Amino acid sequence: MTCKELQQLLYSTRIEDFDPxxxxxxxxxxxxxxxxxxxxxxxxKADRILNRIKEATPRIxxxxxxxxxxxxxxxxxxxxxxxxxxxxxxxxxxxxFSMETIRFACSAALLLCGMTYVLMEYNDTxxxxxxxxxxxxxxxxxxxxxxxxxxxxxxxFRDLYKLSNGSASSVELTKTLVLIKKTDLQVLLNGYKxxxxxxQARVDRLWEKYRKEESSIxxxxxxxxxxxxxxxxxxxxxxxxxxxxxTKGQQ
Amino acid sequence: MQNTIPVEALIQLIEDxxxxxxxxxxxxxxxxxxxxxxxxLRFLYDEDDAEDIVQESFIRIWNHLKDFDPEMKFTTWMYKxxxxxxxxxxxxxxxxxxxxxxWNENLSKDNCIENIDIERDLTxxxxxxxxxxxxxxxxxxxxxxxxxxxxxxLTIQEVADITGMSESGIKAxxxxxxxxxxxxxxxxxxxx
Numbered sequence: 001m002t003c004k005e006l007q008q009l010l011y012s013t014r015i016e017d018f019d020p021x022x023x024x025x026x027x028x029x030x031x032x033x034x035x036x037x038x039x040x041x042x043x044x045k046a047d048r049i050l051n052r053i054k055e056a057t058p059r060i061x062x063x064x065x066x067x068x069x070x071x072x073x074x075x076x077x078x079x080x081x082x083x084x085x086x087x088x089x090x091x092x093x094x095x096x097f098s099m100e101t102i103r104f105a106c107s108a109a110l111l112l113c114g115m116t117y118v119l120m121e122y123n124d125t126x127x128x129x130x131x132x133x134x135x136x137x138x139x140x141x142x143x144x145x146x147x148x149x150x151x152x153x154x155x156x157f158r159d160l161y162k163l164s165n166g167s168a169s170s171v172e173l174t175k176t177l178v179l180i181k182k183t184d185l186q187v188l189l190n191g192y193k194x195x196x197x198x199x200q201a202r203v204d205r206l207w208e209k210y211r212k213e214e215s216s217i218x219x220x221x222x223x224x225x226x227x228x229x230x231x232x233x234x235x236x237x238x239x240x241x242x243x244x245x246x247t248k249g250q251q
Numbered sequence: 252m253q254n255t256i257p258v259e260a261l262i263q264l265i266e267d268x269x270x271x272x273x274x275x276x277x278x279x280x281x282x283x284x285x286x287x288x289x290x291x292l293r294f295l296y297d298e299d300d301a302e303d304i305v306q307e308s309f310i311r312i313w314n315h316l317k318d319f320d321p322e323m324k325f326t327t328w329m330y331k332x333x334x335x336x337x338x339x340x341x342x343x344x345x346x347x348x349x350x351x352x353x354w355n356e357n358l359s360k361d362n363c364i365e366n367i368d369i370e371r372d373l374t375x376x377x378x379x380x381x382x383x384x385x386x387x388x389x390x391x392x393x394x395x396x397x398x399x400x401x402x403x404x405l406t407i408q409e410v411a412d413i414t415g416m417s418e419s420g421i422k423a424x425x426x427x428x429x430x431x432x433x434x435x436x437x438x439x440x441x442x443x
Contacts, residue, residue: 012426042437056373
């Protein structure tokens with residue numbers, strides 16, 4: 001090995017990494033060569049400095065905080081991976097509802113809706129109870145049966161009312177029948193109850209007929225005759241009822 | 252730095268983390284973040300940048316944990332990610348003019364290698380100042396190879412795996428870097 005080769009080896013390789021043959025050559029050569037000895041001393045000093053730098057391991061300012069930030073980023077990243085459009089919509093909704101005025105308005109609207117619903121339910125209950133009393137069947141039936149019966153009776157008279165008095169929405173009509181046209185209803189109901197079996201059967205048949213032909217009757221110009229016939233039938237029924245009541249009153 | 256973790260325990264932690272166990276990954280981070288930080292700080296000379304690199308590296312590791320090849324050493328894989336991110340960061344730093352202001356701040360006269368007492372414990376700023384002084388004039392590749400081999404104490408094979416270079420390429424670059432650095436150190440009036 002020449003001086004140049006040794007010097008290159010000294011500069012490029014850590015002395016502890018020299019193989020035994022190189023170490024032996026170095027030892028012998030340095031005893032005779034002042035130039036290489038000087039370079040060896042410089043390189044040794046450089047290696048020591050490098051070792052000090054190697055030992056001076058950089059310290060993280062706040063290891064715990066760094067770990068926390070990594071884990072937090074991972075967890076939030078996981079959330080964002082499942083951040084679907086539904087989540088985004090929900091987030092937007094939450095943001096909107098976090099506004100105080102919106103929250104107040106929504107609460108007020110919800111309260112109003114709730115109160116209206118309760119009131120409507122209460123009215124319906126009152127109507128059902130009154131109808132129940134009129135039917136006088138409370139003690140004989142279970143509440144579910146009563147309800148079924150009431151619905152059935154209400155439907156029957158709704159249909160009847162609709163045919164005799166023209167069009168109205170079924171909700172309005174039901175309300176009208178139950179709450180406003182109580183007298184008419186009472187008359188019809190009493191009349192129905194006071195009818196003999198044949199007349200009741202006639203009403204039932206009328207109802208059945210109406211139910212069957214409802215779709216063809218409603219909104220059909222061609223069935224005008226049929227509608228008129230039905231209306232006449234109902235008028236006759238009303239008159240029968242009134243006559244029956246009058247007879248009862250006289251008795 | 253953290254004590255090294257037994258290989259079996261690390262494999263178990265990786266397997267758990269691959270199944271989505273964040274606590275297992277938390278332990279992996281705790282064991283390895285200082286190694287990642289050391290290479291990032293020594294390369295980028297900036298503590299904020301180094302912490303950013305560590306965070307980004309572990310997020311990438313987590314996201315690609317399922318792709319981890321158990322045949323490979325975990326630290327090698329981690330260093331590979333850290334090194335690539337360091338190169339990217341160095342590139343973006345070059346584009347930013349503010350980086351010079353930061354360097355001027357960090358590498359003030361007090362942090363010049365001649366004024367640093369190597370014998371006592373070095374602060375992060377002093378360490379980076381010394382490395383910066385020594386590595387000045389080296390290419391990024393030579394600097395990284397020097398850091399990995401001589402300061403992080405990795406084997407030539409590991410450095411080759413991390414950088415994707417051949418062993419002979421590593422040796423050639425390392426030779427140039429060491430020669431350059433040792434000549435600088437030899438000329439310094441530093442007593443040791």
